[in-house]
Amino acid sequence: MKIIIVGCGKVGATLAEHLDQEGHDITIIDRHWDKLKYLSDRIDVLGIEGNGASVTTQREAGVQNADILIATTNSDELNLLCCLIAKKAGNCQTIARIRDPEYYSEMRYLRDELNLSLVINPEQAAAAEIARIIKFPSAMKVDSFARGRVELIKMNIPEGSKLDGMKLTEIEAKLHCKVLICTVERGEDLLIPHGAFALQAGDIVSFMAPHAVALSFFKASGANVTNTVKSIILIGGGMISYYVAKKLEETKISVKIIEQDFAKCQKLSEMLPQAVIINGDGTDKQLLDEEGVGVVDAIGNFTGIDEENILLSLYEKEMSKAKLLTKINRITFEEVIAGLNIGSIINPNSITSDNIVSFVRALNNSRGSNVETLYKIAQGRAEALEFFVRDDSKVIGKPLMELSLKPNILIACITKGNRVIIPNGQSVIEKGDSVVVVSVERGLNDLEDILV
Amino acid sequence: MNRKIVAYFVGSVLRIEALLMIVPTIVSLLYREKEWIYLAGATVASFLFGYLLSFRKPRNMTFYTREGITSVALGWILMSVFGAIPLWHGVSSIGFTDALFETISGFTTTGASILTEVESIPKGLLFWRSFTHWVGGMGILVFVLALLPEASGDSIYLMRAESPGPSVGKLVPKVKSTAKILYEIYIAITFIEIVALMITGMSLYEASVITFGTVGTGGFAIRNSGCFEYTHVQQIIITFFMIVCGANFNVYFLFVAKKFKEAFKSEEVLSYLAIYAFAVIAIAINISNAFSSFGEALHHSLFNVASVMTTTGFASADFNTWPGFSRTLLLVVMFIGGCAGSTAGGIKVSRIVIGFKTIRKELEHFVHPRSVKILKFEGKPIEHAVLRGVNVYFLTYITIFAVSVLLVAFDGKDFTTTITSVIATFNNIGPGLDMVGPCGNYSQFSPFAKYVLMFDMLAGRLELFPMLLLFMPITWRRQR
Numbered sequence: 001m002k003i004i005i006v007g008c009g010k011v012g013a014t015l016a017e018h019l020d021q022e023g024h025d026i027t028i029i030d031r032h033w034d035k036l037k038y039l040s041d042r043i044d045v046l047g048i049e050g051n052g053a054s055v056t057t058q059r060e061a062g063v064q065n066a067d068i069l070i071a072t073t074n075s076d077e078l079n080l081l082c083c084l085i086a087k088k089a090g091n092c093q094t095i096a097r098i099r100d101p102e103y104y105s106e107m108r109y110l111r112d113e114l115n116l117s118l119v120i121n122p123e124q125a126a127a128a129e130i131a132r133i134i135k136f137p138s139a140m141k142v143d144s145f146a147r148g149r150v151e152l153i154k155m156n157i158p159e160g161s162k163l164d165g166m167k168l169t170e171i172e173a174k175l176h177c178k179v180l181i182c183t184v185e186r187g188e189d190l191l192i193p194h195g196a197f198a199l200q201a202g203d204i205v206s207f208m209a210p211h212a213v214a215l216s217f218f219k220a221s222g223a224n225v226t227n228t229v230k231s232i233i234l235i236g237g238g239m240i241s242y243y244v245a246k247k248l249e250e251t252k253i254s255v256k257i258i259e260q261d262f263a264k265c266q267k268l269s270e271m272l273p274q275a276v277i278i279n280g281d282g283t284d285k286q287l288l289d290e291e292g293v294g295v296v297d298a299i300g301n302f303t304g305i306d307e308e309n310i311l312l313s314l315y316e317k318e319m320s321k322a323k324l325l326t327k328i329n330r331i332t333f334e335e336v337i338a339g340l341n342i343g344s345i346i347n348p349n350s351i352t353s354d355n356i357v358s359f360v361r362a363l364n365n366s367r368g369s370n371v372e373t374l375y376k377i378a379q380g381r382a383e384a385l386e387f388f389v390r391d392d393s394k395v396i397g398k399p400l401m402e403l404s405l406k407p408n409i410l411i412a413c414i415t416k417g418n419r420v421i422i423p424n425g426q427s428v429i430e431k432g433d434s435v436v437v438v439s440v441e442r443g444l445n446d447l448e449d450i451l452v
Numbered sequence: 453m454n455r456k457i458v459a460y461f462v463g464s465v466l467r468i469e470a471l472l473m474i475v476p477t478i479v480s481l482l483y484r485e486k487e488w489i490y491l492a493g494a495t496v497a498s499f500l501f502g503y504l505l506s507f508r509k510p511r512n513m514t515f516y517t518r519e520g521i522t523s524v525a526l527g528w529i530l531m532s533v534f535g536a537i538p539l540w541h542g543v544s545s546i547g548f549t550d551a552l553f554e555t556i557s558g559f560t561t562t563g564a565s566i567l568t569e570v571e572s573i574p575k576g577l578l579f580w581r582s583f584t585h586w587v588g589g590m591g592i593l594v595f596v597l598a599l600l601p602e603a604s605g606d607s608i609y610l611m612r613a614e615s616p617g618p619s620v621g622k623l624v625p626k627v628k629s630t631a632k633i634l635y636e637i638y639i640a641i642t643f644i645e646i647v648a649l650m651i652t653g654m655s656l657y658e659a660s661v662i663t664f665g666t667v668g669t670g671g672f673a674i675r676n677s678g679c680f681e682y683t684h685v686q687q688i689i690i691t692f693f694m695i696v697c698g699a700n701f702n703v704y705f706l707f708v709a710k711k712f713k714e715a716f717k718s719e720e721v722l723s724y725l726a727i728y729a730f731a732v733i734a735i736a737i738n739i740s741n742a743f744s745s746f747g748e749a750l751h752h753s754l755f756n757v758a759s760v761m762t763t764t765g766f767a768s769a770d771f772n773t774w775p776g777f778s779r780t781l782l783l784v785v786m787f788i789g790g791c792a793g794s795t796a797g798g799i800k801v802s803r804i805v806i807g808f809k810t811i812r813k814e815l816e817h818f819v820h821p822r823s824v825k826i827l828k829f830e831g832k833p834i835e836h837a838v839l840r841g842v843n844v845y846f847l848t849y850i851t852i853f854a855v856s857v858l859l860v861a862f863d864g865k866d867f868t869t870t871i872t873s874v875i876a877t878f879n880n881i882g883p884g885l886d887m888v889g890p891c892g893n894y895s896q897f898s899p900f901a902k903y904v905l906m907f908d909m910l911a912g913r914l915e916l917f918p919m920l921l922l923f924m925p926i927t928w929r930r931q932r
């Protein structure tokens with residue numbers, strides 16, 4: 001597919017990289033020549049220097065024949081303008097990044113009236129993920145499928161856990177809950193395990209379960225972190241903190257935000273009447289201790305600087321037993337950061353890019369069984385995809401054991417209406433189901449792609 | 453430096469060369485010549501060596517500018533060595549140095565020959581000799597890129613190192629598709645010229661060989677008299693295609709993409725045509741006395757200026773006997789050369805245009821010392837890095853030129869021969885003046901001078917820096 005990306009910032013570059021891996025033709029527009037050159041030296045994209053909202057530049061980038069235009073500059077207004085013009089000049093699908101809460105609250109109107117195909121808001125998406133994680137403090141990452149009915153949860157098996165040494169087949173009998181272990185990361189390796197596989201302390205596992213089952217699984221396995229979060233401190237009063245606080249407003253969780261800039265504090269206090277806003281330096285040790293870092297249940301380090309966030313998390317790990325959330329914008333040192341063991345890493349850009357990749361795959365496959373949701377797991381080495389099953393699919397009506405699947409593919413969950421099934425060999429996929437597949441193979445476009 | 457990846461690319465180049473050498477082998481077999489065995493032998497040798505170098509894909513496939521540049525330089529040298537085998541064994545009168553000179557001259561689309569007489573040489577070998585022009589014209593690594601199943605973003609480094617011009621861009625987002633488009637245009641032009649020449653009564657063999665020389669802007673002919681004997685119509689066809697291949701191929705892409713307005717606005721191509729038109733008219737007036745009519749003078753001026761400016765090196769008349777002004781003007785257009793992104797050599801019109809604009813800007817700077825002016829080319833501001841690249845290119849060009857002239861001068865040939873032999877090889881043209889004029893050749897030079905000229909041909913074709921970097925110890929040092 002021909003895709004134009006406007007804005008070569010962090011989001012734009014991450015997107016270009018992921019979409020390039022999917023094999024699309026990517027043209028990227030930016031005002032700065034050096035950024036374009038740096039990017040196009042690393043990945044196979046065409047850089048066009050210029051203003052993305054100008055028709056001339058868009059034409060030069062080939063908007064007439066483009067399938068999708070994605071506007072990811074740091075200005076919401078410019079992004080909307082880019083999309084409007086692209087729609088007129090090329091009649092392609094348009095995706096805009098909208099971050100301002102004011103616009104985002106009017107998203108539905110904007111999307112319909114301006115004919116946008118998709119609106120992305122990395123901070124809001126990150127906040128949604130954070131809210132899910134807060135519900136499972138022992139989890140490192142929580143991805144939801146089937147409109148939130150079932151979740152893919154990533155967790156670390158700590159030393160001395162009941163799961164240490166347990167075979168997968170024994171889990172149901174010993175812990176009395178039916179979960180499906182989808183992937184196991186052990187050291188450098190990533191595996192899709194079989195029944196006789198025995199877990200070890202230090203493994204990072206992803207399992208699939210409905211919400212309630214997941215909760216009892218955590219309890220049964222005896223995770224040692226506080227089980228319910230009642231209070232949270234957010235350091236840094238940026239967009240993410242705002243969206244997180246907004247999401248948590250309905251719950252009983254008390255939110256405290258520490259922000260350095262007084263004007264920002266006032267604005268936050270105006271928008272978030274229930275939250276406690278503290279004006280002060282989040283990296284000030286004294287202030288952190290005073291505000292109760294040692295006793296709080298969860299801490300989110302969401303300042304604008306990655307290094308600060310990591311440092312804060314390292315300190316907090318020493319000081320308290322709280323659930324830690326760390327925002328990292330640059331994913332270049334992912335492996336190193338994963339080794340630090342500082343709780344959940346939140347990367348707004350890769351969440352957004354997962355959303356767009358799933359949108360593009362669905363667009364690529366307009367007739368078959370579409371990709372509904374896509375998440376990358378284990379630093380992008382595996383994917384979990386949700387498909388909606390159409391009537392003419394080849395996988396319908398047969399027990400799973402009779403389907404000849406490609407190696408390293410797992411059918412993790414089948415949702416029939418409101419019923420969530422963790423499948424076994426006898427389960428049958430029917431029309432209208434939604435199916436979650438975990439795969440080491442990249443680029444599944446259609447549910448039928450899982451067959452040999 | 454990731455030496456494994458360099459070996460892998462050089463190996464791929466040799467394997468592609470083996471593939472391409474099958475064509476002349478078949479031609480040789482069709483003419484039932486006994487020399488086919490040398491062509492076949494070179495094919496096998498090139499394939500085996502290439503296979504040895506590249507049979508295992510290196511685990512670490514990342515490469516950067518220096519790997520790209522080294523691959524290109526080494527690839528071209530080894531490709532020429534293997535390409536020289538058929539001529540070395542097939543033609544009894546020449547040794548290895550001469551065969552290598554001839555092959556490098558072929559691949560770099562120079563067209564400078566050490567053969568005093570070509571008509572007695574077997575057709576298969578002559579076909580290969582001209583086919584090297586065609587291969588070298590667009591660049592063999594670009595060909596590799598077009599075929600490579602998976603080209604990553606880094607492969608732009610390869611393309612940049614091999615394609616002529618101050619700043620190499622892609623036509624479409626993927627390097628692989630860009631390489632494919634370029635080759636498609638190239639093949640289409642080749643095909644049209646072969647058909648056009650055959651309509652005028654040329655045999656398929658002769659039409660093909662002349663076409664390879666034209667579209668690659670090489671200039672190897674298969675008659676002792678060069679292009680003297682062809683009819684006016686045939687010469688006009690050749691002129692047309694020389695000009696076509698000396699222009700920036702991006703323009704043809706714009707035509708294919710139906711962006712006619714932009715295509716006709718290309719500053720470089722317009723300047724190129726303007727320089728051509730000026731030189732043609734000036735020379736036609738200057739030489740009109742020597743020909744029966746002004747029309748005849750114009751015809752030969754059109755042909756020979758096109759040939760020299762696009763660095764092809766065909767000749768329809770012995771321009772060595774023309775008046776001093778014409779000979780000098782020809783030397784000037786030799787330096788200018790064709791457009792960036794074409795198959796032609798020389799300094800390139802875009803660099804000349806940018807150079808002139810820089811001079812004008814600096815002059816204006818004397819009048820208004822505080823003036824700020826952004827230079828534009830093709831309607832876009834020129835990046836500082838490109839400007840610096842152009843300036844450094846000029847300096848390097850002059851340095852290599854001066855050193856080469858000095859080294860060739862050891863041979864003790866007369867001044868014009870010495871200096872024009874370097875001009876003609878460095879700019880990938882072929883014929884110079886006096887002893888190396890259209891009716892002369894390079895056989896009288898000493899082996900040492902020949903190696904200097906070979907270096908010049910490769911340096912000229914690969915835009916100077918790859919060949920120089922090959923001799924820099926820092927390129928080869930392992931990264932710690």
